[in-house]
Amino acid sequence: MAAPADEKESAESLLAEVQKKITDAFDIFDHDSNKTVDVREVGTIIRSLGCCPTEGELHDLLADMEEEEPTGYIRFDQFMPTMRDVLMDRKFKPAPEDQILKAFEVLDSEKKGHLAVEEITKYMTEEGEPFTQEELEEMLSAAVDPDKGFILYKDYASMMAVDET
Structure with missing residues (x-):
């Protein structure tokens, strides 16, 4: 059985790895390097991270990430927490x-x-x-x-x- 400190370190390592994956995927589509992406590209980013949400589920994710007044862009600081939760909870896994x-x-x-x-x-x-x-x-x-x-x-x-x- 792993010691509690080892478990905490492992969880922190996994979280850091997930956050790096998210950041790397987001940055590919952040064409202006201003920590925003076009809302129309978010589905592609999410799918590149190994998630397969339906269009309805994608719409719900976008609603969580968008500003109160939609701008057509998603900010990284809105994208990260939503996607971190999705990946850590292993939501929208592809079919075997x-x-x-x-x-x-x-x-x-x-x-x-x-x-x-x-x-x-x-x-x-x-x-x-x-x-x-x-x-x-x-x-x-x-x-x-x-x-x-x-x-x-x-x-x-x-x-x-x-x-x-």
């Missing part, structure tokens, strides 16, 4: 590979092992929380096997999974 694979298998009613571009386009734009055209194009560029012209979802599921380190 087996869960992603099961979701694709549900869509593949014929059990072919692949999905046509038309099928996935329909599911991604008409069901659940619809993808934007840009999100769809980004997904298809990564998911579609260039030789076969369809999505070999077992390969794509492993590509989508995020390793917990």
Whole structure:
């Protein structure tokens, strides 16, 4: 069993590591180096930190970070505490590979092992929380096997999974 001092040191080390990750990710998008980022880029920053919130959850996070009178920018001192809590509580974790694979298998009613571009386009734009055209194009560029012209979802599921380190 670790001594209480070791546990405290370990927790402080983890917190410092999380805060550095957040700062580094934020700084990439702080183009003017003024400790602010465009509100439209916050979702990308959050996802780069390994979090996968829905659009509704992202909207809630933004509401926590925004000024009373929205400016179109998020300040670092508003971003840090919210994201520190999110990362320390391990919120919005990505789905594991087996869960992603099961979701694709549900869509593949014929059990072919692949999905046509038309099928996935329909599911991604008409069901659940619809993808934007840009999100769809980004997904298809990564998911579609260039030789076969369809999505070999077992390969794509492993590509989508995020390793917990």
